[in-house]
Amino acid sequence: MWVEKTKTGKYKYTERYTDYMTGKIRRVSVTMDKNNPSTKKLAQQALLRIIEERQNEQPEEVQPLTLWQLVEHYRAYQKQSVKESTYRRNFYQCKALLGILGADVLVENLTANYIKERFLHTGEAFSTLNERRIRLIALLNWGYENDYIADVAYLRKFKPFKDTTHREKIQDKYLESKELTTLIRGIEIKKWQQLTRFLVLSGLRIGEALALTAADLDMYNKVIHVNKTYDANNRSVGTPKTLCSIRDVYIQPELEPICRDLLLTAKLESMAYGVRTPLLFFNRNGNHINPFSYNKYLRERSEKLIGRRITAHTLRHTHASMLLASGVNIETIARRLGHENSKVTREIYLHVTEKLTERDNDQIRQAKII
Incomplete structure (x- = not known):
């Protein structure tokens, strides 16, 4: 507690305290006529009462929130x-x-x-x-x-x-082998066809693919370094979806010629457009390709060629389904796709397994043993 003499000749006694509701330091004061031991005692008692009353005050009632x-x-x-x-x-x-x-x-x-x-x-x-x-x-x-x-x-x-039922939803998430072949053959724009082949053979998300630089394709070690993604809404490159999404994707023999073709195309287009860019996929200005334009084209072509609309993400699921049908372990595929958990992969696995079982049963049904 301290005391200050006011302009009127009286004495102002002040004390600090910590408000337990907010943790902030607050002050209280009383004004007395004199400054002597007995007055100080009275002032101190008055200040303690004020502090106690304030500490016991209930917080104001919260106003209804919209x-x-x-x-x-x-x-x-x-x-x-x-x-x-x-x-x-x-x-x-x-x-x-x-x-x-x-x-x-x-x-x-x-x-x-x-x-x-x-x-x-x-x-x-x-x-x-x-x-x-x-x-x-x-x-x-x-x-x-x-x-x-x-x-x-x-x-x-x-x-x-x-x-809709699980079967009705999951069957539209990926392409059958014949559908995929029909789609790729029917894509007339070379860049979009290359991107489609790359996505379905690598399993990358569209944002991950469009963020790739030529240096991310490590042809010596046969891996694609996935450590960033392109956000088309904000036209920026950021970190992938999750920590699991930061990964090296193995370039299998079927994917290798596509990667080499992409690297060559990038060099040729860079010279033709007169731009210098590290990107693997880029437009005439050397900037990132617009994924919305690609998805629009993909939806229109798929509807015309195979009778239903798909997106770039359908190609990612197709990649998973093809590997599952080839007998690749679920967890291996989940790591390749950069899934935080393998729930999505398991959903596709269940449907693919059911289809394979139906196919096997059809073959056995037609077989004559005796």
Whole structure:
């Protein structure tokens, strides 16, 4: 405690204390007429009472939080804690949630039934609604963990929407051998055909492939060094999806001529365009190829050639299915693909195994033993 004489001739007694709710140093003071031992004692007692009263004060009641306010807090946190591509994806998912549930709805008043009804009212496919459900649960759990929401137990009652069956979903994730051959032969643009062959033989993600430099193709050791990815939304190169995604992909004999052809093409195009770039795949300006243009072309050609639309990621799943059909171990494929776990690979494996069993049964059915 210390004392200061005021301009009016009185004495101001001040004491510091630590606010246990915030951890901040605060001050309290009382003004007395005199500055002597007995007055100091009275001032000290008064200050202690004030401090005790303030420490016993209950925090102000939290004002009801709207969904829009929660989303703003969530975005501010994610801006500092996740990759730009992840932030951008979640930004638009949250924007959609605000439109579905209402920006002004009070978070504490949300119920499983209200959410489900609002989701169904959109008329969106169940697969899309399930993706939105995942983001909403992540948002609300984050709010609970950061004391913006008192309780989210009701989320246990918000079950996933029943999507198409496992067999119906997984069979569209990869190409059959005949479909792949038809597609590649029907791709008229040389660069897109090279990229398609490369993706299906390496299993790389489209972003990983477009981030490759010529130096990443180590033809001496027969490996592709995968340690970055191209984010087309932000036109930037960053770290791969997960730590497991940083890997060396073996260049098998079937992939080797494609890699050599790509290296030669890169040199020839660099001279033809008059650009200097370390990239393996690039446009006339020496910049990264736009994956959206490639996917658009791939969707259109696949629909015309094999009767269904596919994306670059379908080629990655096709790579996995071909290796599985050849008897390669699941965990080996998962490591090659850079999967954090082999769940996706196992889904494809189950379907491929069922198809192989059906084929084997057909062969046995037609065989005559006696």
